[in-house]
Amino acid sequence: MDFSNSTIFKSIAHEVGNKFRDEGIVYSYNDIELQDNDTQILFTRYLLSSFKDDEFYNFSHPTDLQMNEVYVYVSNIFQKPDEFLQQSKNIALHLYNESTHPKINKGELYIVFFKECRIEDEIVDGIGIFKSETKDSYLKARKQEDNFILISEKGVNVDKLDKGCIIFNTNKKDGFKVTLVNSSRSEDAQYWKERFLQLIPTNDAYHYTKNYLSLTKEFITKQLANDFDINNAEKAEVLNKSVAYFKNNSQFSEKQFASEVFTDPLMANSFKQFKNEYQQEREFDLTDDFEISQQVVKRQARALKSVIKLDKNFHIYIHGQTELIEKGYDEITGKHFYKVFFDNES
Numbered sequence: 001m002d003f004s005n006s007t008i009f010k011s012i013a014h015e016v017g018n019k020f021r022d023e024g025i026v027y028s029y030n031d032i033e034l035q036d037n038d039t040q041i042l043f044t045r046y047l048l049s050s051f052k053d054d055e056f057y058n059f060s061h062p063t064d065l066q067m068n069e070v071y072v073y074v075s076n077i078f079q080k081p082d083e084f085l086q087q088s089k090n091i092a093l094h095l096y097n098e099s100t101h102p103k104i105n106k107g108e109l110y111i112v113f114f115k116e117c118r119i120e121d122e123i124v125d126g127i128g129i130f131k132s133e134t135k136d137s138y139l140k141a142r143k144q145e146d147n148f149i150l151i152s153e154k155g156v157n158v159d160k161l162d163k164g165c166i167i168f169n170t171n172k173k174d175g176f177k178v179t180l181v182n183s184s185r186s187e188d189a190q191y192w193k194e195r196f197l198q199l200i201p202t203n204d205a206y207h208y209t210k211n212y213l214s215l216t217k218e219f220i221t222k223q224l225a226n227d228f229d230i231n232n233a234e235k236a237e238v239l240n241k242s243v244a245y246f247k248n249n250s251q252f253s254e255k256q257f258a259s260e261v262f263t264d265p266l267m268a269n270s271f272k273q274f275k276n277e278y279q280q281e282r283e284f285d286l287t288d289d290f291e292i293s294q295q296v297v298k299r300q301a302r303a304l305k306s307v308i309k310l311d312k313n314f315h316i317y318i319h320g321q322t323e324l325i326e327k328g329y330d331e332i333t334g335k336h337f338y339k340v341f342f343d344n345e346s
């Protein structure tokens with residue numbers, strides 16, 4: 001995504017309350033007024049700076065995509081920009097009807113029509129839907145005669161977008177291409193993604209890589225020791241091999257992956273069975289061959305570090321050569337131990 005040449009064609013704000021508390025909606029009827037160039041720069045930064053990942057979603061619906069409200073309203077804006085005001089009110093009403101969880105806060109809903117967004121190799125229009133729920137407190141010093149007066153104000157932190165999405169006018173038949181921000185991870189925040197927008201992950205390199213790395217980690221850390229007599233050092237070696245495969249290859253092949261990471265055929269079969277169960281539980285499919293997203297690998301590799309945690313005193317980070325680690329039990333102290341062999345200390 002590249003917004004460096006994007007411009008705001010239309011923008012509007014509505015106040016959307018919590019339906020559970022009967023807070024209602026306050027509609028606007030005109031575009032947002034930006035007083036000066038500095039305000040416009042800050043407003044654009046607030047809307048766009050949180051979208052940093054090439055992670056995409058599509059609108060969906062259990063029966064018919066045309067029954068997804070936001071998909072229909074956004075489609076109408078792209079087709080008839082003159083209907084921007086009415087469709088923005090429709091979006092606000094739909095959000096209000098989904099704001100039934102008691103923890104959902106009242107806030108401003110910004111709907112913005114962007115021109116000339118670059119998405120991969122396309123230049124397309126985009127519709128942004130953003131909700132501001134959190135207000136921070138600020139101190140402002142004001143000069144008055146021979147002294148300063150401190151006053152407090154509440155406002156939006158321009159570097160902290162609460163909730164937002166941008167819908168790009170491409171791949172319409174598949175539910176458009178949508179990017180998402182949702183700073184809250186609590187259960188009530190799911191209303192934004194799953195109930196209001198009804199988004200599902202796009203089947204692309206990003207999501208295949210992300211899901212396969214999660215699958216691999218869960219198998220090695222939770223299932224492997226149940227099926228095989230394997231210690232933590234050996235588990236760490238398998239984990240390192242799996243990360244190395246993703247780092248050193250641009251294209252994923254499940255057959256090649258299994259042969260390089262799981263040298264024991266029985267272990268490879270156990271992984272395949274675990275994968276099938278993993279897909280059924282989460283109701284998605286993982287293809288056997290796909291392009292690897294190095295962006296995802298770089299981020300998730302941090303969570304795949306091979307670490308042996310010993311009580312609360314020591315952590316052993318393993319990067320390879322597990323044959324240089326020896327585990328034992330000391331009968332005098334009644335404690336387990338690891339013996340590590342090395343050439344140089346730094």
